[in-house]
Amino acid sequence: xxxxxxxxxxxxxxxxxxxxxxxxxxxxxxxxxxxxxxxxxxxxxxxxxxxxxxxxxxxxxxxxxxxxxxxxxxxxxxxxxxxxxxxxxxxxxxxxxxxxxxxxxxxxxxxxxxxxxxxxxxxxxxxxxxxxxxxxxxxxxxxxxxxxxxxxxxxxxxxxxxxxxxxxxxxxxxxxxxxxxxxxxxxxxxxxxxxxxxxxxxxxxxxxxxxxxxxxxxxxxxxxxxxxxxxxxxxxxxxxxxxxxxxxxxxxxxxxxxxxxxxxxxxxxxxxxxxxxxxxxxxxxxxxxxxxxxxxxxxxxxxxxxxxxxxxxxxxxxxxxxxxxxxxxxxxxxxxxxxxxxxxxxxxxxxxxxxxxxxxxxxxxxxxxxxxxxxxxxxxxxxxxxxxxxxxxxxxxxxxxx
Numbered sequence: 001x002x003x004x005x006x007x008x009x010x011x012x013x014x015x016x017x018x019x020x021x022x023x024x025x026x027x028x029x030x031x032x033x034x035x036x037x038x039x040x041x042x043x044x045x046x047x048x049x050x051x052x053x054x055x056x057x058x059x060x061x062x063x064x065x066x067x068x069x070x071x072x073x074x075x076x077x078x079x080x081x082x083x084x085x086x087x088x089x090x091x092x093x094x095x096x097x098x099x100x101x102x103x104x105x106x107x108x109x110x111x112x113x114x115x116x117x118x119x120x121x122x123x124x125x126x127x128x129x130x131x132x133x134x135x136x137x138x139x140x141x142x143x144x145x146x147x148x149x150x151x152x153x154x155x156x157x158x159x160x161x162x163x164x165x166x167x168x169x170x171x172x173x174x175x176x177x178x179x180x181x182x183x184x185x186x187x188x189x190x191x192x193x194x195x196x197x198x199x200x201x202x203x204x205x206x207x208x209x210x211x212x213x214x215x216x217x218x219x220x221x222x223x224x225x226x227x228x229x230x231x232x233x234x235x236x237x238x239x240x241x242x243x244x245x246x247x248x249x250x251x252x253x254x255x256x257x258x259x260x261x262x263x264x265x266x267x268x269x270x271x272x273x274x275x276x277x278x279x280x281x282x283x284x285x286x287x288x289x290x291x292x293x294x295x296x297x298x299x300x301x302x303x304x305x306x307x308x309x310x311x312x313x314x315x316x317x318x319x320x321x322x323x324x325x326x327x328x329x330x331x332x333x334x335x336x337x338x339x340x341x342x343x344x345x346x347x348x349x350x351x352x353x354x355x356x357x358x359x360x361x362x363x364x365x366x367x368x369x370x371x372x373x374x375x376x377x378x379x380x381x382x383x384x385x386x387x388x389x390x391x392x393x394x395x396x397x398x399x400x401x402x
Contacts, residue, residue, distance in 0.1 A: 004089050006169060006201055007052035007075065012084035014045040014070055014225075044070040045081070046225035054090075054169060057202045059216035059233065061240060066222040068205045072096060072174050075203065090169030093119070093200075095160065104148035108139055108158060111147050115162045129165040136187070137161035157184055164191050171195055174205040189215075213237070269298045270327065270355045277351060282342065290337040290351045293401060294326075302327050302355045306337050306394065323398045327355070332401040337394050 018040045045067045052058060060068040073079040074086045076094045102111045112133055116126040126133075134140050137158040139150070147155060164171075171192065193215070196202050204216060212219055212233060219236035221229040229236045273293040282288050290306065304322030326333050337353070 003053075005051035006054050006056070006088065006090055007050075007203075008085075008087045008089070009048055009050050009071075009075075010085045010087075012045055012048045012071075012074060012081045012086050013043065014067075014074065014079060015082040016042045016044060018042055043225050045074070047084075048222075048225070048227055049084075050220065050227070050230060052170075052201055052203075055196070055199055055201055056218065057196060057216045058204070059212035059219040059236075060203065060205045060222060061207075061212060061219060061236060062222035062228075065224075067225040068222055069096075069174055070225075071222070072172050072203060072205050075170075076172055088170055091120070091166070092170035092172060093163050093166040093168040094172045095163050096172060096174045102147045102155065102159065105146055107144050107146055108150070109143040111158070112162055115159070116165070119163065119166060121166060126165075133158075133161045133165050136164075136191070138184075153184065160184075160188055160191075164188075164195065168195070168200055170201045170203070172203050175207070269296075269300050270302070271295045271297065272353065272355070273332070275351075275353060285341055287338065287340045288342055289339070290353065292335045292337075292353045293332065294335055294355070295332045296327055296330050299328050299330060300357075302357055304335065304396075305354050305356060307352050307354075322353075322394075322396045326398050334399050334401050336397045338397075339394055341393075 048067075048071060060071060062068055070079060073096065074081055075088060076092065076096060078096070102115055106114055112130065113123065113126050116129075117123070121129075134143065137154075137160075139154050139158050142150065142154065147158075150158070173192065192202065196215075202215065204212060206212060216233060219229070219231065219233045220227055221236040221240050229239045271294070273295055275290065275292040278289045278291055301324070303324055306322065322335065322337060335353070337351075
């Protein structure tokens with residue numbers, strides 16, 4: 001007998017009725033009404049069908065209003081389809097709006113149990129996971145404070161910690177990782193990968209196409225509620241942005257940094273503790289410094305590289321590698337990559353620093369994995385001054401952290 005799919009979405013359509021009353025002079029006379037309300041129908045999802053098996057990783061991409069979040073809410077049971085059926089044959093955890101299950105008048109401690117109960121966890125299960133939840137959230141000092149006094153980041157951390165404490169078969173994630181600081185985002189991505197490695201399937205809704213390409217083996221591109229592409233990340237992104245995801249456009253640099261995942265067998269040898277862009281906002285043509293704090297736990301050989309990404313694709317891979325001698329000596333180091341002039345268009349960008357395993361082929365190698373990786377966002381204001389494929393003259397420096 002064939003195994004039931006974990007997720008079965010069968011010809012799902014979701015429609016919303018939009019009503020607007022037309023007013024006229026008669027409506028201003030006491031006892032009179034305006035003309036009858038005019039009704040229109042908005043179709044957020046249009047005949048969507050697909051299935052998923054345990055352990056699958058699926059990304060949902062598309063422009064605003066394409067139906068991504070609506071589809072995720074249908075899977076979570078928050079929204080009822082107008083037609084068709086959506087069935088999840090297992091337990092799911094929903095990371096759609098972190099902290100949505102919190103009562104602002106209750107303390108952080110009380111909300112762990114309150115939100116956990118709403119998410120379907122038993123009291124015994126919550127108690128068993130309590131210490132893990134608090135440690136991950138990093139809000140132990142504020143547990144007796146009402147949540148209404150928490151910052152957005154604190155609520156996000158506690159909400160994420162509760163949601164991911166559930167032993168689930170399916171994880172639903174909707175752009176929640178855009179909140180919180182760098183360390184929270186890094187640990188959150190690690191937690192999601194750990195849950196997937198343990199067998200949980202993943203549905204990820206995001207505008208960050210690098211995250212989709214990095215975490216998902218399958219991507220659905222939605223447009224006006226319809227499935228346009230259901231295939232590999234390359235197939236979906238070629239249709240979405242007109243090209244396959246690329247990671248290096250400098251023809252003189254042979255390295256192609258295809259995958260920045262850190263395999264379990266080498267995880268922990270090198271850790272990137274923090275990374276920041278200084279300053280976070282510049283004008284096109286100005287200088288910027290990317291500063292990373294890196295801890296070497298075990299002596300190793302490797303190469304330090306930097307790349308510059310937009311949300312859709314990499315536009316630059318550093319040809320001049322960063323310092324690597326420090327990797328041979330355990331300790332904590334501050335690495336600065338100063339770019340004297342950034343001739344890029346206006347927009348938001350992401351610098352990524354990775355420590356990659358050393359190889360005799362050097363820049364001719366295709367790196368399948370990394371020892372460590374981290375990224376920092378920056379914003380550029382100004383006119384377009386260059387196109388993708390540029391070279392940047394980067395000045396690297398390294399010093400022991402104080």
